[in-house]
Amino acid sequence: MGRAVAVLAMAALLAACVSPPNSYIVLLPNPDGTVGSVMVRSERGEQVISQARQGVLLDGSKDIFAIPQAQIEQDFGAAIAARPPLPEHYLLFFELGSNKLTAESQRELPRILDRARARTTADISVIGHTDTLDKASSNEVLGLKRAEAIAEQLKQLGLENIQLSIESQGLRNLLVPTPMGVAEPRNRRVEITIR
Numbered sequence: 001m002g003r004a005v006a007v008l009a010m011a012a013l014l015a016a017c018v019s020p021p022n023s024y025i026v027l028l029p030n031p032d033g034t035v036g037s038v039m040v041r042s043e044r045g046e047q048v049i050s051q052a053r054q055g056v057l058l059d060g061s062k063d064i065f066a067i068p069q070a071q072i073e074q075d076f077g078a079a080i081a082a083r084p085p086l087p088e089h090y091l092l093f094f095e096l097g098s099n100k101l102t103a104e105s106q107r108e109l110p111r112i113l114d115r116a117r118a119r120t121t122a123d124i125s126v127i128g129h130t131d132t133l134d135k136a137s138s139n140e141v142l143g144l145k146r147a148e149a150i151a152e153q154l155k156q157l158g159l160e161n162i163q164l165s166i167e168s169q170g171l172r173n174l175l176v177p178t179p180m181g182v183a184e185p186r187n188r189r190v191e192i193t194i195r
Contacts, residue, residue: 023057023058023059024055024056024057024058024067025038025040025049025055025056025058026049026053026054026055026067026072026075026076027049027050027051027052027053027054027055028052028053028072028080029052031086035050035051035052036050037049037050038050038056040056040057040058040060041060042058042059042060042061043059043060044059044060044061045060046060047060047063047064049064053066053067053068053069053072054066054067055067084195085119087193087194087195088115088193088194089191089192089193090108090112090191090192090193090194091175091189091190091191091192092105092108092109092112092150092189092190092192093105093185093186093188093189094146094188094189094190095188096133096183096185096188097133097134097142099142099145099146099148099149101150109150109153109154109157110157112154112192112194113154113157113158113159115194116154116159116162116194117159119194121161121162121163122159122162122163122194122195123162123163123165123194123195124154124159124162124163124164124165124192124193124194124195125164125165125166125167125191125192125193125195126147126150126151126154126164126165126166126167126190126191126192127143127147127166127167127168127169127190127191127193128142128143128144128145128146128147128148128150128166128167128168128169128170128189128190129143129146129168129169129170129171129172129173129174129175129187129188129189129190129191130142130143130146130170130171130187130188131171131174131178131182131183131184131185131187131188132171132174132178132179132180132181132182132184132187133181133182133183136170136171139170139171140168140170140171141168142168142170143168143169143170143171144166144167144168146168146188146189146190147166147167147168147190148166150190150192151164151166171187174187175187175189
């Protein structure tokens with residue numbers, strides 16, 4: 001009887017060592033494969049995890065441990081599956097002083113449209129920008145015309161049932177910082193974000 005209790009106790013101890021506890025943090029890689037870091041502070045100290053699939057107890061009572069992918073899927077699979085898709089960002093560029101897309105950017109529109117349609121629901125923002133060639137008030141108007149032109153093209157290409165917002169940043173938030181009076185092609189753009 002004593003031996004059976006000892007074996008059971010040993011089995012329980014081994015099980016505790018093999019499977020992670022209920023209250024732990026695991027670090028997952030970003031979609032692009034990069035990994036950040038997480039610091040866990042408690043009365044028992046401080047732990048930093050900085051490698052993919054490392055875990056640490058919430059109370060900081062044990063050393064950092066590796067979590068097998070199967071365990072991550074078992075513990076967090078439902079939560080991971082419930083996450084909304086990450087936002088997608090696109091830049092389209094314009095001809096000098098106009099709301100006409102460059103030929104290369106015009107060819108990108110169908111791909112952006114396909115990505116928006118791939119979502120169950122889409123919330124799209126279109127933000128118009130300009131270079132610093134003209135005065136701020138004129139650039140504000142041109143940035144808005146650019147955003148409106150792209151929104152209209154998306155609708156004409158058949159994008160329906162979406163939440164669409166447009167705005168102008170004019171010459172604010174330059175992609176390439178320049179002094180006033182510079183015709184920088186990369187600043188003549190719209191930013192499209194699909195959520």
